[in-house]
Amino acid sequence: MCKLQRPSNLPARGFGVTVFLCKNNKEGVGTSCLNQQLRILSMENSEKTELVLLACGSFNPITNMHLRLFELAKDYMNGTGKYRVIKGIISPVNDAYRKKGLISAHHRVIMAELATKNSQWLEVDTWESLQKEWTETATVLRHHQEKLEAGRHDAPQDSPVLERPGRKRKRAEQRQDFSQKKSVEKKTAGVPKVKLLCGADLLESFSVPNLWKGEDVAQILGHYGLVCITRTGNDAQKFIYESDLLWQHQDNIHLVHEWITNDISSTKIRQALRRGQSIRYLVPDLVLEYIEKHQLYSSESEERNAGVTLAPLRKNTAQLSL
C-alpha cells in the first residue's frame, strides 16, 4: 500500500512544491508511487476549481441525513479530481415560506449550528432566514456567489504562503496595489464556485407547476450547477432524461449515489417526537438536547401553516394572474 504522508512540520497547503513522504513499509519509496504523488501534486496546485456547497431547506429539524449529504457530496466532488470542496453552507429557509409544521427559524438555525459544531468545513448562514420575506433559491445562490467574489476581492489570489512576521505588512500593501489595478479582470478568476446541494426530491420538484420560476431553474442549472444525492441513481437519470431543461444542463448536474441507505427525514423525526419515540442517534446529541429542552415539536407545532399556500406557489401564481 502506498500511503501519502505530509510531514507534520510543514504547512498543510503551501506555495509551489509541498513535500510528501512516501511511506512504504517494505520497499521504501517506489517509483510508481512517486509518480502518482507528482500527479496528485500538480493537480492539487493548479487545475482544481474550488467549490462551496450550498444546501437550502427547512432543516426542521436538521438530521444526520442532512449532514451526510454534505459528506457524500464532498467526497464525490473531490474524487473527480477537478474540484476541491472548501466549504459547505446550510441555509435554513425563511419562516415566510409557510410550510406546514415549520417552526421558527430562530430554533432551526440554532439546531443547525449545534449540529455543525464538530465540523471543520460546514457552517450555517442566516442571511436567507433573516430576510423580510421568502427568498428564491436562485437569489440565495447569487447572494453567496457575490459574497465569495467580494471576499476574494481583497484577499490574496493564491493559497497562503508561509510568511515571516516582518514581511507580512509589506505583502499586504503590495496586495492592495495589486487588487486595485487588477480587480476588474481578477474578479471571478480563482473565486470559488457555489453549487446547490440537494436530494433527488429537489430534481423532481422542478416539474411541480408554479413551484419554480422557469428562469430561476435555468439559472440554477446553467450558471451554478447541482450536486444531487440519489439513492436510486437510475430514477434520477430517468428524470433528467424526461425533462428537456434538465437534459440540456446535464453536464452541470452531478449525481452522487448514496450506497449506505439513510432516510432520516425531518418529517419522520417530528412524527417520532409526537409519538414519544426516541430519535437518539438519528440527530446529533446536541440537537436532541435542544429539542427536548425547548419542547419544539408537538401536535400543535405540526399544525402551523396548515392550509396556508406555500410562499413560492402564492408568489408565482400571483405573477401569472397579473
Next chain:
Amino acid sequence: MKSRIPVVLLACGSFNPITNMHLRLFEVARDHLHQTGIYQVVRGIISPVNDKYWKKDLVAAKHRVAMVRLALQTSDWVRVDPWESEQDQWVETVKVLRYHHSTLLRSLPSAEGSDPGQALPVAPAVVPELKLLCGADVLRTFLSPQLWKDKHVQEIVERFGLVCVSRAGHDPQRDIEASPILRRFQRNIHLAREPVLNEVSATAVRQALRQGHSVQYLLPDPVLAYIREQGLYLGPPGSP
C-alpha cells in the same frame, strides 16, 4: 399503576465498529417494549464478540470494546460488557446469556430501577428478564442449522426471549413461521420496527474508511476520532 416487568436487553455481535444503527436497535427496542405496557427496560448491555470468532476483518476486541464505550458515553442506560471478549475462546451466544443472567441474579439484592426520570413502579426483588436484542438479519440466521444448534435456539427463545428490530423490506414474521422452534415460542419474540430506513452496516463503514471516504454522522464522533487515532480499518480487506 400495575408494576411492570423489568427487562435487560443484551446485544451480541462484532461491533466492528459500532455504528449509529447498532445504537438505534436499543432505542427502538426500548420504545417498543414500553409501548406494550407490560415491560420496563432497565438496562442495555453490548457484548462485543471474542477475537477467536475469527471473522474476516475483525479488529482486536480491546479496540472494539473501547469504541463501544466511547459510543455509550452519552447513554444513561446502555453499557458495554467485555466478559465475552475476555474469554479464552469464542463463546456461544446462549452461554453469554446464561452468564449475564446469573450475574443479574447475584446482583439482585442491590438491583435498582432505571434513572428516576423514567422510572415506573417496579416491584422490588423482581428478577429482570434478560432478552437477546438483534436485527432481523440475525433472526434469519436462526434458520440455518450450520450456524445455530436447535437446542440453543430453543433455550434463547424459551428461557430468555428475543427482541428483533426490523427495517422496511424485512419480513421477520415469515422467518418465524419457517422455523418450528421460533413458531412454538413466538410469544417470547417481540418484533419492533425501525421507522426510518437507516442501513449503516459496519461492513459499509469499513469499506468507506478503506477508500478514504467520510463516515462522519454514521457513527458517534468520539468513535470516529478513536478510529483515526489508532489507524484502524486502513488496510485492504483481510489485513489485521
